[in-house]
Amino acid sequence: MAFTREALIESVSAQMPEKRWKHTLGVMESSVKLAERYGGDPVRAETAAILHDVAKYWPVETMKEIIEQNGLSAELLKYDKQLWHAEVGAFVAEKEYGITDPGVLGAIKFHTSGRENMSLLEKIVCLADYIEPGRDFPGVDDIRKKAKVSLEEGLVAGFDSTISLLLQKRRIVFPLTVLARNDLVRILEDKR
Numbered sequence: 001m002a003f004t005r006e007a008l009i010e011s012v013s014a015q016m017p018e019k020r021w022k023h024t025l026g027v028m029e030s031s032v033k034l035a036e037r038y039g040g041d042p043v044r045a046e047t048a049a050i051l052h053d054v055a056k057y058w059p060v061e062t063m064k065e066i067i068e069q070n071g072l073s074a075e076l077l078k079y080d081k082q083l084w085h086a087e088v089g090a091f092v093a094e095k096e097y098g099i100t101d102p103g104v105l106g107a108i109k110f111h112t113s114g115r116e117n118m119s120l121l122e123k124i125v126c127l128a129d130y131i132e133p134g135r136d137f138p139g140v141d142d143i144r145k146k147a148k149v150s151l152e153e154g155l156v157a158g159f160d161s162t163i164s165l166l167l168q169k170r171r172i173v174f175p176l177t178v179l180a181r182n183d184l185v186r187i188l189e190d191k192r
């Protein structure tokens, strides 16, 4: 049940508002560029990018049901709903779109939170989600600059901005993001 690139684009774009689809096009573009720059597979990176926000605009109740009924991370339900679409997206990519490549599924699943020991593809899509051309938030240009140094530098800047914002607003920080950030900082320190 493999979808062609065009069929995938048609089906996924129909599930979100125009603005979010534009964001997805930006993530596709940035994922391909990062893959080319850092030795990733641009085709797999683009596939993950097309699907990364597929469930972003699904009703919260639907996402909750999918998580509960399919044994996905119950832990996730204790945290911000904004995180749910990544896990649900990976599930949908596999079940509805026939994606079997575990690397692509991982890049969808961890595109918001990150995790420890992120794969090359996971780093690419997660960073592309921060820096795609349509993104405009305080600090995005710094993240774009760091992304030119290395994937790790870019991601640390991205996660730091996310974590700082959550701290400022006194919101809960998803532990996986802290683990991801610390892991990347360690990698950068070891390189010195």
Ligand SMILES: [Fe+2]
Pocket: 052, 053, 056, 085, 086, 111, 112
């Ligand atoms: Fe997302």
Ligand SMILES: [Fe+2]
Pocket: 023, 027, 052, 053, 129
């Ligand atoms: Fe996104």
